Amino acid sequence: MRIGVFICHCGSNIAATVDCPAVAEQAKGLQDVVFTTDTMYTCSEPGQNEIIEAIKEHKLDGVVVASCSPRMHEATFRRALERAGLNRYMLEMANIREHVSWIGKNKERNTVKAFELVSIAVAKLRNNNPLYANKFDVTKRVLVIGGGVAGIQAALDCADAGYQVVMVEREQSIGGKMAKIDKTFPTVDCSSCILGPKMVDVSQHENITLYALSEVEKIEGYVGNFDVQVRKKATYVNWDECTGCGACMEKCPSKKNIDKFNEGISKCTSINIPFPQAIPKKAAINPEGCLMLQKGKCGVCAKVCPTKCIDFEQKDEIITEKVGAVIAATGYDMFDHSVYKQYGAGQYPDVITSLQYERLMNASGPTGGHIIRPSDGKEPKKVVFVQCVGSRDPSVGRPYCSGFCCMYTAKQAILTKDHIPDSDSYVFYMDIRSPGKGYDEFTRRAQEQYGVQYLRGRVSMIYPKGDRYVVRGSDTLAGTQVEVEADLVVLAVGAESAKNAPALAEKMRISYDNYGFFMEAHPKLKPVETNTAGVYLAGSCVGPRDIPTSVGQGSAAAAKVMTLFSKDKLESDPQVSSVNTSRCIGCMKCATTCPFGAIKEVTDRAGNVKAEVIETVCQGCGICTVTCPQGAIQLQHFTDNQILAEVNALCQAQLDF
Amino acid sequence: MSGSTGLLTEGQDLRIVGFLCNWCSYGGADTAGVARFEQPTDLRVIRVPCSGRIDPLFIARALLSGADGVLVSGCHPRDCHYAEGNFYARRRFEMLKQFLSVTGIDPERFHYTWVSASEGQRWQDVVTSFTERIRKLGPATKMAGGTGYDEECLKEIAAAVSLGDQCPCHKEKA
């Protein structure tokens, strides 16, 4: 091997405390080194050219640059090598700036250290091999999981950019939580008026295929080439024929089903379209309530259906889709407030959740927008809102702040006054968290213009008194115990991760936190990316988000997908693990410890089990290399022999000659 | 000691080997450098992608072949660039750490910790205190190489053997 060593002065950054010419001179004695020099700025244009010329003139097949951190300029020098016709992986760097010249003033010691770092680099380089990237095609279709506002935004952006989108929605209609909300804060826009058109766009966009009442069963493959299996649940209605006329709903005799869309505050028929603006607007039968499916007799809907699209024999269907990227926008679920026994949550009919209250206020809700008490249908005159139910409460395992409850509570209190002008509203809060454009002004408006009484303190218990409820809490500002009698109590329930989020995360091979929220690749710098290439995140599946953030993330994730799809071929990083099949005994321990599912079991021609690395999935961490007792699986560019060469260069005594 | 350098005079730097993951700790060491946090010069860093790549046997190899100390650092638990590397690493390192005492190698000569890319200050503290610790322990006793016989004894006898360098078959080839 013929190695060239370049010692960079970095102006005086290195040269001030390292004797660069001496290091270059010493390096001449290292094995396989045929050329050494020291330059003022190796990373500069002339510095790089010097490398390129030296490679050509001295027929170098490897280069060591001793300069700043490889985290700074490794890419720069690799490109320089490539320009000279060398493989980029034939470069090693010795960090003599951040790790030497900048942290010590003793020039003699620094010089010794710099030289030793160069010797390690040379020792490793002598064990380097050229590595080549594999190229593979990209399937330019994207899977969007979840049809809430974040998913809708991502899907529309991708579709508008010309890419095929497959959207999978667990519920019967897309729209998510936003479709249930009456008004949005702080503008008090009609929620469904702004979301509705986007939902329609989804249904009508020629690039979007929508699977509602469906779930992702399995995801295999890797970035650019995922194979997705979608389970389309049986609806017992042929949706190709269903016009959404609603005749079946009118005649269905089974009317006692819990209306999930209305958060259980009303009942619905077994065959149902959840709400008038539903997308797709198709009826589906809830098999648990259907007399025909349960008892085998009824079939009224089939008789009245003008298009004869009822099909009691329908079964779940598995559909396979090929996509190149995945956006997870699975949103959140409401915290189960019934844990708070002291609030009578789930027991007292007039202690309801904030989302139930939204449905009560909504003009298209079960009450037509009239706020009434679920117990007796009377209009409440005194409404108490309790904040932080399932938020910031370690005792129920929810130490985090859900972020948006302060704002929607203020909104609901304001709307209450609008709906019932002679009503009084009280809010028990811990802190008012209202960062955001116009948010704080909005909460102040609630207090100052709408006279909402804000009491700072936790509610300790709620108990019925006559047909009203006593809300007992503390007012920490006044330092007293307070009791407020209320006609209706609204619990501002926090957000938690969607049910089955961990299971989905496993399918996507991404990580999730202790609460089941998906982990972003970096919380600050890669907020919509994951550690699995080609899988992106949007909206509240990462943690509670309000609408504008969710929409923004939807677009951000779409932008990431478009960046990915802007290339026709992807290159896999060749710094991945590789199995020496003649050493592998097929114990598959490597596959057990691989965090990315990048190792699969194969059988060779002789029938022996061997491990095989899926290069495009492997991220190059090297956990497998340490796991493998035979040293059969080696992380390229960081093989045992390469690292041992470095250790030996440092520690091994040289033989006397 | 290491013959790789003729510049090193006795009684100066100790031989401390560092294994640092690329994403956090190597970055942390860079950060310390950028901030000009002064550190002892004894440490020599080997960069690896992840603490999960650091085989405890690398550490053993270094200690057996003459390192006075080995310092290992990765991303803080939960912050691994590869999600799980440092979780595996932590178990592996802990086993080695507790095991070393039975071999007669002072476990104090091996330290593992977690430093993020932003913790330049912390890196300085880690390097400084570890180097001080090794300085206190002094240079490690070296493992003997040799033929399986008592080296000292052989040497003495060999000196007494009359054949010496005059042996006709002992010739050097250029």
Added chain:
Amino acid sequence: MQALAELKEQIRQALPDLDVVIGWQQGYDALHTSPLFIRSEEDIDKLVVNEFCVVNPATYLREMRGGKKVGLVLKGCDSRSVIQLLQEKLLKEEDLTIFGFGCNGVLNHTKLQARFGDIGFITSLENDGTNVTVEAGDKKETVPFTELCADKCLTCSYPNTLQCSHFAGEESAKQADSATDKALEDFEKLTMEERFTFWQDQMRRCIRCYACRNACPMCVCKDHCLANSREPKWLSEDVDVQNNFMFQLIHVMHLTGRCVECGECERACPMDIPIMLLRRKMAGIVRDVFAYNAGTNAEETPPLMCFKVEEPTIEERH
């Protein structure tokens, strides 16, 4: 012996469905047994079960991967290695038939040798379970069993074969003589320097024959051991203290959470190097930190093959 007759009968019944049954047979003298590979009826009568059945038959399982139906006559301690191999999915349970019995401990040849000059000089040996009477040359001595048995028998908690398909004779009621490992405890009374010197002296004696490795039932890498490889090259061919010790550390680290402490490595060592000190130390650490005892539960995951996000038993290292 009742158990032996029963064992033979059980094997006779099962043999038609098995490719081989591994047990022990009389060796070249009264003090040695050798592994027996029963393939036909007539082999069955060669089976012996006594205090010299030291070899762990499970060691041969690594050669039997790939669908062979194997029967094994196993002591309690041996059976732990099978469980560990099952746990690591290196074997299939349906391929194995285990013949168990109650073990009352085995004798240690090194200890016999240390006491009576050379093993080859012993002319007769009687063991009544508590005392052993040995005749060697003109010497005749009676020694408590515990002074001559294998170290592992002193702390043995599994005298009866675990997870066996057949059990012969009565269960052994043998109790561990001590919960702690005295040899290791004594060793750890030495200073760090003394320990270092001790291993230097011991490793100087090693001839790198790899009997320790090859006798280890958990060393499934077989012909692909790191020690014999140049790609990667962890060891030099120099048979010196450094490389010999490095090999021991490789073995110990590769056995972390896997070693069932059967003691075969040390027993196989022709130089009688007490390498079980290293393995027992590591097994103890694994027990302390992970509350894990290798080879006792096939459903568990070895501790280095998994992790916890929070490790309550690992002190955070700053």
Added chain:
Amino acid sequence: MKANPVLPDMATIMEVVEETSNIKTFRVRFDDENVMKNFTFEPGQVGQLSVFGIGESTFVINSSPTRMDYLQFSVMRVGEVTSRIHQLKAGDSVGVRAPLGNAFPTEEMKGQDVTFIGGGIGMAPLRTLLVYLLDNRDDYGKITLLYGARTPQDLSYQEDIAEWLGRDDIDVVLTVDNPDEEWGKNPHEKTGLIPNVLKEINPDNSGYAVTCGPPIMIKFTLMALNELGFKDDKIITTLEKRMKCGVGLCGRCNIGDKYVCVDGPVFKYSELQELPNEL
């Protein structure tokens, strides 16, 4: 035998020829001109090439003793030593221990037809004998070469082949398993497995057949030669084993009580049949 049979002589690489994607030919000269001048060997003998720090490996000397400008070794990259040898460039120092082993029975073959059947890297030992025969052309009868490889790009010694094709005193037939578009345009370019092409050529069976190549090819070529009626003691092949010392001491290259490094590598088929079955 030299005073120290395991001590190599220092030599320098004069030239490196890239034969195929994984075969390189190295031309070396001893540093000591006296050693170079006095060096003799016979076709078929082997040498140990060493790269200090990596180790030694055995290769046939595939230059001919009739041309002593340099010694030539062809090296296929398969393991650690051969990979490192492949990294060597002109001017690099190596060690050479040669000649070792036995040689082709060139005396015995005089006056006879000789058919060469080579596959892949197995062409190397044939080349030395072939060049030797051509340099003593009058002593031998008809010479036929059948040389095969997987693809046209895997055929080594292109320069030699071009020269041989130009001569009218040697018949050259080349064959590949996987032809490319260019292949087959010339009559000497065949497609198919060596044994099949051999039967097609149907050489006169009274002479010698010398064959070398991968084990599976040898096996079927020997069968084909039998079928064609060649005599067992006129079929010659070379064997390869893992060797270390090359001088019959270290013990690993034995087949029964024969050591390939001393009693071989050249064996007649009749001798092979006498050996115990341990290939």
Added chain:
Amino acid sequence: MACKFISHEDTNQWLEALAKDHVVFIPVDDGGSVTFRPYGEGRKPVLDRMPVRSPKEAVFPQNETLLTYKYDKDPEDPERTSVRIKETLPKERAVVFGARPCGTRGMTVFDSVFVNDRIRDPYYATRRENTLYVTLACHEVESTCFCHEVGSGPADTAGSDVLLTPVQGGYTAEAVTERGEKMLEASFFADGGDKCAEAEAVKKATREMLGEAHDFSNAPEALLAVFDDDEFWDDQAAACLSCGACTYLCPTCYCFNITDESTGTTGKRLRSWDTCMSFQYTLEGSGHNPRTTKGKRLKNRVNHKFAYFPDTYDQHLACCGCGRCIKSCPASIDIRSIVKAAQARSAQKESK
């Protein structure tokens, strides 16, 4: 042969004197097992047991540096690198004291292989020429002893320079070679007198303890007859663990490996004991291995000792009957019974 006598006390004096200008290898208690270590302060010879390691290592050490090399850079032009190599022939003069006749007899196998008409291995030859073997005849036997079955015996002198026989108060000493005779000129030796008869009685008694000898003379033919009998060999090798204990401790096993071990720009070419019982021994670069199974490997070991060597060197068996391979085998495999089984098997085949 002259028979002399040396008392126990004088023996120590003699060793002391020898150690002045020789490395004197004596059997010592080394952590519980008896190995050969250089005589020195506080080291007493242990002579009542057979050493675990064989006396071959005094002449054929486990690691021998064949040469050292150094890559030199031209200080003016780093592109110019040259290699220097240095032959490292051994220099020490040595005495091996207290080996048993079987172990010393092993050296005759080495002598045949390493120094003959065809070749002279200078490393071996130099050490052998510079090493004297003072061997101790046995007066006790073990269950693994079978020297009498391989053409040797408890007082065999093959390979030795001096043979000692234990008698009351000391040893009788007989010179076997001229060099041995010179040794016995030392003042510590007295005339043997009636001790010589005592010694002869000891030898005779020991030989009698061994009993009748099995006849291995047709072993080469018998082993060849079962060469292709894979079932036989797989069966014999079933218990084998493929470790190297038998071969490394064997006084006649001489197979070795050659590897380069480098440190930076210097390094050495090392000859180390190798074992034919290991898979790697015959593994070729291509991945092909002519001896993949342990049955095939065991066959090679047994054949080498009982067939190839006697055939090639027209000599006695390459087994000295010391029993180390049996005693040190973790699976208690007995080479005697393997050869006997082969003899029986081939006889059975013949009769069919």
